[in-house]
Amino acid sequence: MSTTHSARNGPLTGVRVVELAGIGPGPFAAMLLADLGADVVRVDRPGGAGLGIDPAHDLTNRNKRSVLVDLKAGDGPATVLDLVERADILVEGYRPGVAERLGVGPEACLARNPRLVYGRMTGWGQDGPLAPTAGHDIGYIALTGTLGMIGPDPDGPPTVPANLVGDYAGGSLYLVVGVLAALQHARAHGEGQVVDAAIVDGAAHLTTMIHAMLAAGGWQDRRGVNLLDGGCPFYGVYETSDGGHMAVGALEERFYDEFVRLLGLARTAPPRGDLARWPELREAVAARFRSRTREEWTAVFDGSDACVAPVLSLREAPAHPHLAARGTFAEHAGTVQPAPAPRFSATPGTLRTGPALPGADTAEVARDWAVPSLHPQETSA
Numbered sequence: 001m002s003t004t005h006s007a008r009n010g011p012l013t014g015v016r017v018v019e020l021a022g023i024g025p026g027p028f029a030a031m032l033l034a035d036l037g038a039d040v041v042r043v044d045r046p047g048g049a050g051l052g053i054d055p056a057h058d059l060t061n062r063n064k065r066s067v068l069v070d071l072k073a074g075d076g077p078a079t080v081l082d083l084v085e086r087a088d089i090l091v092e093g094y095r096p097g098v099a100e101r102l103g104v105g106p107e108a109c110l111a112r113n114p115r116l117v118y119g120r121m122t123g124w125g126q127d128g129p130l131a132p133t134a135g136h137d138i139g140y141i142a143l144t145g146t147l148g149m150i151g152p153d154p155d156g157p158p159t160v161p162a163n164l165v166g167d168y169a170g171g172s173l174y175l176v177v178g179v180l181a182a183l184q185h186a187r188a189h190g191e192g193q194v195v196d197a198a199i200v201d202g203a204a205h206l207t208t209m210i211h212a213m214l215a216a217g218g219w220q221d222r223r224g225v226n227l228l229d230g231g232c233p234f235y236g237v238y239e240t241s242d243g244g245h246m247a248v249g250a251l252e253e254r255f256y257d258e259f260v261r262l263l264g265l266a267r268t269a270p271p272r273g274d275l276a277r278w279p280e281l282r283e284a285v286a287a288r289f290r291s292r293t294r295e296e297w298t299a300v301f302d303g304s305d306a307c308v309a310p311v312l313s314l315r316e317a318p319a320h321p322h323l324a325a326r327g328t329f330a331e332h333a334g335t336v337q338p339a340p341a342p343r344f345s346a347t348p349g350t351l352r353t354g355p356a357l358p359g360a361d362t363a364e365v366a367r368d369w370a371v372p373s374l375h376p377q378e379t380s381a
Contacts, residue, residue: 009349011347012033012036013037013038015089016089017033017090018091021042021045022092025093026093026172029176031060031061034064038089040064041067042065045068055357062337064355066361077103078373081109082371082374085113087113089119090119092104093122095132096122099120106194110192116186117179140170141199144203147161149207149223150165150223150229151223152231154223154225169202170203170204227251232251234256245311246308255306258306259308263306269281295310317329339351
């Protein structure tokens, strides 16, 4: 291995991952593995694929290396199988059946490397009536009931949570858990396997606690009327006088008492346990927040146990004193970005390299992985 990838760069140092290039949750999952020290080789196709952004700014390709292989060329699949033979994990995000048609499906890969963990990232999963159809995050979380429960207004539409809940929480993170669990099994028993990570499965799994509350009668099956969906006046977002917002999460009684004291409502607020008066309580809280700016309220609640925080933008967040002190965001090659997470005391993840440019590491990977079939002059056409 090269010096860059043999250093103590995370708990997955020494784990080799082949990523078949795609977009969305697959690349993010591979990035997480790379952040934790794995040697991730991304197999890019000539001509590129992605969201149309400059590859130099595609942060999901940080800490990786890239080779160019045309899977539709005669020697393309064989070259990928040569990489697979030396890998621990493969990650792909094609529609069901595509990898098989390209000659790099699970059967071919496990025949070459029986210990391989073959991670498959899709929205609908590898089987079921919708498996062959196209889709995106919003549809996956819609079908599982996850989207339908998000939003403050029971009579209005659900709130779209970007593509965080489906693609990345229900998709990428479940794929990473799956391939690492399967890697543990492979190392203990010498047996590889296929990990079918479907966003619909992960997004549904994320709602387990809500389903428990629903079964127990503690959750209504509609938006904006429950404890955690904006229906509760002491768990929600309020506008400030300057158009900013404050997020309130004062659920426990002792935190609520601190909240109303600092808000100036300790003596006048309706009882928090009287659900019939929640609209009155909400308006009282809203009126108080509208009386000062976001900065002023941030100072009032700073350091308290009232569970109140300012709602910051993406560009504001890195400068917050707590996040800055922890190094939650880091700068690499002039780009501010989230730092690797979670944290490890003995083998911390690091930002080693910026986004891998397509094909830039072909020669290096050919040498480090001892793959003679991987030649830059043959794969960069």
